[in-house]
Amino acid sequence: MFKSLRYPFIIAIAAIGFLSIPFSSEAQVYREEYGQNRIQYKYFNWKYLKSNNFEVYYYDGGEDLAKKSIGYLESEFSRVTETIGFFPYSKTRIFLYNSIAEKQQSNVGVKGDDFTIGGQTDFVKSQVEVAFSGDYASFKEELVFNFTKMLVEEMWFGGNIAEMFQSTFSSPIPNWFIDGVSAYVAYGWNKEMDDMARDYVLQEQPAKFSKLSKEANLLLGQSIWNYIAQTYGKRDISNILNLARIVKDEESSISKTLGVPYKDFMEGWKAFYSQMNLRIMESYKRLPESQIISGSRSKTSTIGHLKFNAEGSLLAYTVFDNGKYEVRVINMDSREEMVLYKGGIKLLAQEVNSNYPLLSWVDEFTLGIVAYSEGRNTVTIKRVGAKGEQVLAIPTISQVQSFEFKQGGRLAALTGVVNGKSDAYLFLVNRGTIRRISNDSYDDRDISFLPESNVVLFSSNRPTDSVYVEGPIDLKDVSSNQFNLYTYDLDLVDSVYGKLTNSLSVESNPIAKNLNEIYYLSDQQGVNNLYLHTVNDSISKQMSNYSFGIKEFTIDQNNNRIAFISTLDSKDVIYLENLGNIQHIFTTATPRRELESIRILSEIRRKRLLDTENTDSLNKAKKITEVPKQPKIDSLKLGAIDTENYVFKNESKVNSKDYKFEAPVSDEGTNRSFLSLYQNRGLKNTIEGPNAYEPRFQTNNVVTSFVIDELRSFSQLLEIQMNDYLENHRLHGGALVPYNFNSGFDVFLEYEYLKEAIDIKAKYFRKSILLRDNTTTQSQRYNLNRFELGAAFPFSPYLRLEVSPFFEQTRYIDLDYLLLLNAPSGIVAEKTANYLGLNTSVVFDNSLTGGTNIHEGTRAKLTFESHSKLNKNAVGFNKIEADIRHYQRVTKGVYLAGRVFFGHYGGKAPKSYLLGGVDNWAFNKREAVEGSEPDPFLLQTLNDNSDILFNQFTNLRGYSYNTFQGSTVLTLSGELRLPVNQFLATADTKSSFIRNLQFLGFYDIGSAWYEISAFQARNDVNTEEIVVPGSPFSGVINDFSNPWLQSAGVGMRTMLFGFFSRLDLAWPIQDFNVGNPKLQISIGYDF
The missing domain is CATH 1.10.390 (Neutral Protease; domain 2)
Known part of the structure; x- marks a missing residue:
């Protein structure tokens, strides 16, 4: 059996290899357009x-x-x-x-x-x-x-x-x-x-x-x-x-x-x-796994924040996975977990804010959840064990860094961003308004309240306690590794900030156990550990010596314990520790911290020296009455020649026979690489603007590939995509030209405008098919021109509605030259049909692409398209289609993929679906038309077969094109996909063939019919009506054959000669009989 398949296989592989040489990689024509959306909640004036x-x-x-x-x-x-x-x-x-x-x-x-x-x-x-x-x-x-x-x-x-x-x-x-x-x-x-x-x-x-x-x-x-x-x-x-x-x-x-x-x-x-x-490990310790109370379920998810309620009976924490999050609550008595709240959208191709959501308890059983949704920051008030929630908008703030309710829930403190600047604010919950606490260019983080007071506690990189200092003007002067703890009394207007700590490290996440004891995190010794600051004596002590840093912690004051987030085997886990077991300890600095400390101290000394030099220069300048203005010397150009003001010295003769070269200059400060000189060749940097943004187009993608068209065989595909910098304006054009240059061609051009909340597009499409019989003079051309103007209404990143009115024209031309010599009178060898139509689609796509031909999630597209006649040659028709695909990861390296496709042509002139075959099929075959079925490829003089422009080929492996046909089609496909690369446990694979290699098993089933559904016992497939012309008698024959075509088999997918190639060995199952296996070789992705 397999011997008979060997030679076609070798020939096909050689053909694909030969044809792929001149072109770029990854050939593919994908019929359905899915894709996710971006929703604009505001206008960006760039x-x-x-x-x-x-x-x-x-x-x-x-x-x-x-x-x-x-x-x-x-x-x-x-x-x-x-x-x-x-x-x-x-x-x-x-x-x-x-x-x-x-x-x-x-x-x-x-x-x-x-x-x-x-x-x-x-x-x-x-x-x-x-x-x-x-x-x-x-x-x-x-x-x-x-x-x-x-x-x-x-x-x-x-x-x-x-x-x-x-x-x-x-x-x-x-x-x-x-x-x-x-x-x-x-x-x-x-x-x-x-x-x-x-x-x-x-x-x-x-x-x-x-x-x-x-x-x-x-x-x-x-x-x-x-x-x-x-x-x-x-x-x-x-x-x-x-x-x-x-x-x-x-x-x-x-x-x-x-x-x-x-x-x-x-x-x-x-x-x-x-x-x-x-x-x-000589001075640090690892935490025992016995103290872990929870952890992230996968390597892609992280634990963001955690909070004990005031009684310590509940611990809330967040699990974040690429934009999608869950808020979970642990009952500390039973250690049972529940999911209290879900939100967000999983996004792999976009940056996500892993700081959201933030948590703060309002009371014993009510939790506040701060997140960003639909263009605004909100706090969701959710009660444990109750349905429903209350959502409050946080005005003005573009993003929130930290948030905490004051006891009673009427007031909250937060650090957030307004106009690109981070400051501390108060949120008046009942009024829904914001009041500013700080107003400078220093960074404020991790705000909280001191117990039973109106004093806020936060971390900041400000060096002074004054409220009147504006802060650094340039980003280079902003400190990234020196954050200390500060307090601010809300009852004292324009009071100074109380500076609690003064170190050269990053101190964060301060939590006051009481008015005297403040716990916080610090990387003073190189690893983020727990520290305790006592207000009464202004002393800070190191309280933990964990070898891997603490990311965040929370205190249960009633039970004198803390919970914190750390890392184990590259996953986030939550540890529980009794505060009584934590004692003052001292550790040595890590090698990383030693180098960092040297660099920080060196930078401080450099700045102090520079400040001293500037002060001395100012003092000297005061004593000098007038000094001619001197040109500023660029240290990067020291020793360079001023070609604008160069004065030649007197000429002197040089003894070239006894010339002595000067000793090389040993000053290393002037030795610069060519690259350095090239970079600094310009004058002093100047900043121009602001200027208004004007769209300027650039090429984004070029496609040069081949397509195996069902009617025109091997064709050259040329495409180009252009867009402006922000991709608000897009141009996409291309052409499909058969290699024989004598079978027609396709041309399309599309423009999209995506800047507003509603996306607009305009599209032109031309399709030309030339049918020719080389044994006769018969030749016909069919042209289709379509002008479309559409709008897309995104409801979410996953879901959108598309509405596209269009004008469509078809033209049939009989090119038989014998008609020119002896055409019957009244016979017209050319017809034009005009249509006005509307295409409406609902597109859903929450799928994630995990690699070549690897997806997870669901894609669906529901389409209704109507064609209304505009002239006498046109006959109206309509179409409804549903294409639904789901991809499910079963376990490591095992994926299930399923597809359901339904299509139906209606109206006075319904078109046909041609069932069988696969897209881009090398050495494809057509099934001969039998019985009373219409021939979709009919070429006959003066016969207008313009339906060929609308008939659709529908995939079903193991069969030839047009095995079944009908105005209605239904297919179901299932695949078990096994990407080989995911089973390899060691180093990454360099071979493109192995890296993209997938094996799969599949099962397909489908049918097509014109009038009687395949779900009926008597249907189009097994029923034939016999009518004898001129006879009053007719008969109906039912052979009880199975109206469903089925196939099962195995396949392979990989990158071969630069193309993602598909090889399927399918056993067709027709009328309950298993046929001989059919090998089908094609290019493309998915089903």
Whole structure:
């Protein structure tokens, strides 16, 4: 049996390989358009500032942030480009958003990475989107991270067209490589990365990086680049990146640059952090797993916040998973858990604010949940054990960083962002209004109330207790690693801030047990641990020595215990500890903290020295009556020649036979690399603007691939996608041309406007089919032109309604040249039909793309389309279709996928569905028409077969095209998909064939009919009416055959010769008989 299949298989593979050589990778034509939406809750009036290397775009409320950002980016430009060894091809465009929630309204990337078109070459754009993170300290690091990541991607994928096309054939770069180096440049050796790396190397069988979350990949990648910098030197970072740019392989670039095999290099990385663990464990301890009371269920979810109620009987905490969250409550007596509240939307392709939701108890059984929903911040009041909730809007605030109710629930304190600036506020719950506490450019975090008082407690990077200091003007002066604790008395107007601590570390999450004892977290020794500050004697003590940092904690005062979040095996877990077991302890600083402390002290000394020099200069200037203005010397150009004012010296003769060269200058401060000189070739940086944003189009994607059309066989597909910077305006055009250039062609052009809440589109589509009989003179052309104007109404990121009125024209032309010689009188060899129609669709898509041909979630599209006649040659008809697909992950490496498709043509001239075959099928076959069925491919002189423009081919594996036909069709398909790569437990696979290889088992069933449904005992398939012309008698024959076509089989999917290829071996089951297996080879994704 299989022997007979071997030769067609070899021929087909060779044909696909030959045809794929000239084109780019990933050929695909995907029939249904799904996709998610972005909803605009506000109008963005964009403006921009311009400097030497950047254009920073902002909208209302973000001008001050934009000025700070462009100045800071210019100050960091040289450091970043020298570190990675790459200079951008053009100015970088930075789009600033006032909050992460507002950034989620952006249309950039809304189409996602869903492999819906073929041979695509994505163009790398010199632009990034950055949302204000809630405070300047973290925001300036986010700026550098996003800018660095953009540079590395441009470096890897290419900034010119040749490099972009070349990169389409290379292996995908792992997340840890790009994200990791970007994080290292932006954050350095921080405590989050240190904790993650040390936890990972302690695991006996750690998962490979590709199986971990994106955040884990970032932190572990950051730790690898930190290891390179600490062990081999920072200069090797740029060497590795530039070699990777050439060889397109990160492992090879690391091993060749450092001179060690990649396996040995990774062992050295593990040993580096393992030695760190050994040193830390001398004065730190690991928490026993017996103290864990709860934890996250998966590696992709994190625990955000937790709160005891006042009595300590209930513990509420949040579980966050890429935008979707749950609020759970633990009964501390029974240890039973319940889900109190669910919210949010899971988003993988967008940045999400993991700080939401925030929790604060109103009373013993009532919890306040702060989140962002439908364009506003809200606090949801939810009572444990009761149905329903009360929702209160928090005005003015664009994002909330911390929130706490005062006892009684009528007043709340919060830290939040207004106009791109973080301050402390009061929320008057009954009035629904906001009152300001602080008003400066310092960052305020983690606000709470002192018990039974009107004093608020918070963490801030302000160095002074004065309320009248404006704070730093430039982001470079904002402290990222020095946050101390402060109090503010609400009863004393314009009172000073009470400064409780004064350290060179980040102190956060302060919680007052009483008026004297304040617990908080600090990384003073390198690991976030618990500290106690006593107000009476102003002494702070370290109270815990856990080897992995505490992320957040809460106190149960009644039972004298704390619950806190920490990490175990790369997952977040909640520990419970009795405060009585926590005693004052002292630990040594970690190696990371030692280096950080040296850097902080060095920076403080440098600033003090600079301040002293400035003061001395001012004093000297007062004593001098008049001094001629001197040009400012640029230290980066010391020793350069002023070509504008150069004066030649007197000529002197040089003895060239006995010339002695001058000794080289030994001042290292003037020795600069060519790259450094090139970067600093310009004059002093100037900032221009603001200027109004004007849409400028750029190429986003180019498609060059082939399609195996059901009627026109092998065809060339050419597409181009263009959009403006913000992707509010989109142009999409293309053409489909058969390789024989004699079977017709398709052309389309589409424009979309996505800036407003309602999306608008205009589309033109032309389809031309040429039918020709090479043995006769018969030849006919069928043309279809369609002009469409549509609107989409998004109800959520998953659901939208599309309404598109259109004008459609079909034209039939008989090209038989014999008609020109001897055409009967009155015979017209050309007909034009005009239609006016309306297409209405409901689209639902909450699916997540986990890789090539790997989905989770549901997609559905319900469509009704009507065609009303506009002239005598047209006959009206309509169509209704439903395409529903669901993808379910069963377990690791096992996925179930199911599809239901229903279609029905109605009206006076219904068209046909042709059941059987698959899309893009190489060596396809058609089933011959038998009996009284109409021939959808009929070519006959003076016969208008314009239905060929509307007839639809419907997939059913194991059969030829048009095995069944009818005006109604119903198919069901099920697949069990097994991606091989997910079963591989060790290193990431480099082979594109293996990485994309999937095996599957499938079952298909379907039927098509014109009048009598296949669900009836007597139907179109098994019933035939015999009518003899001129006879008064007729008969009906029922052969009781099964009206349902079925097939079962196995398949394989993988990337072959640059195309995602499908190979299906199907056993057709027709009329209860299992037929011979049929091998079908095609290209494309999904079903």
